[in-house]
Amino acid sequence: MLTAVINTVDHILTGGDWNSSLFLRNTIKPLMALKTEAELELSRLEMKAEEKAVTVQAAAENEVEVYISLFQSDGYNVGKWAMQLRSLDRYIVGRPIYRNQADVEKRIRLRATGGNEAYVAVIVKKTDIQADGPAPLKDQFEHPLLLLRETALRNGRVVAFVHQGIRYHFVDGQLLKAS
Numbered sequence: 484m485l486t487a488v489i490n491t492v493d494h495i496l497t498g499g500d501w502n503s504s505l506f507l508r509n510t511i512k513p514l515m516a517l518k519t520e521a522e523l524e525l526s527r528l529e530m531k532a533e534e535k536a537v538t539v540q541a542a543a544e545n546e547v548e549v550y551i552s553l554f555q556s557d558g559y560n561v562g563k564w565a566m567q568l569r570s571l572d573r574y575i576v577g578r579p580i581y582r583n584q585a586d587v588e589k590r591i592r593l594r595a596t597g598g599n600e601a602y603v604a605v606i607v608k609k610t611d612i613q614a615d616g617p618a619p620l621k622d623q624f625e626h627p628l629l630l631l632r633e634t635a636l637r638n639g640r641v642v643a644f645v646h647q648g649i650r651y652h653f654v655d656g657q658l659l660k661a662s
Contacts, residue, residue, distance in 0.1 A: 485525040492518040540640070542606045548642060549612075549629055550587040551603050552579040558599035558646070565658045568603060568644060572636035579622050586626040588645075593624055601646035603653075611635035 492514050501511040542548055551571070557563045581587040584604070591600040613630040620628035641653040643661070651658040 485521045485528075488521040489518055489525070492521075540606075545609055546606050547582070547609050547612070548604055548606050549631070550581045550584050551575075551605060552581070552587050552590060553601050553603060554596075554599055555601065556599060558601070561646075561651075561658050564601060564644065564646060565653070565656060568641060568653050568658070569656050571603065571605075571641075572634075572639075575631060575633065575636055580629040580631055581626060582629055583626075586622075590622060590624055590626060598647065601644065603644045604642040605636060605639045606642055607631060607635045607639040611639070 495514060496511070499507070501507045553564070553567060555563050555567060579587070579590065581590075587602045591602065594600055611632045611634070613632060615630075620630060622628055644651040644653055644658055650661040652661055653659075
């Protein structure tokens with residue numbers, strides 16, 4: 484969004500002689516201020532991302548990585564995804580949870596609502612995975628599903644968030660694009 488503002492103002496500046504009249508100079512001043520603000524915020528965000536060099540801790544012997552399918556009506560808003568991840572532990576019931584990453588990726592591909600679908604990789608304790616009942620759980624595409632205890636994500640840790648093939652790290656309640 485910030486780069487779009489910067490590029491738009493640059494495009495406007497190349498379009499004309501803004502110093503030819505007082506009216507044009509006064510019209511361009513707020514746009515220049517907006518561009519400067521956007522550049523400062525962009526550099527601040529880049530520095531913040533560098534400060535928070537993310538190290539992903541591998542799963543221990545008693546842990547396993549699971550993949551939770553997510554839906555967001557405003558799928559292209561990264562802030563909404565981050566908000567959803569911050570409350571993930573409170574709303575785990577009813578979400579499709581997979582042991583295999585390929586299964587969740589295939590589900591997202593087959594549903595054809597790609598912009599609104601994503602998944603999160605979470606490491607949980609093996610003891611937080613509940614045993615299958617008489618009939619194993621499966622999604623609409625016959626992929627096996629897991630059932631987690633309601634408290635599983637309180638102690639779990641988010642490893643990655645993936646939307647539209649782009650991988651993000653979840654750090655301090657914010658999504659940072661993985662490098």
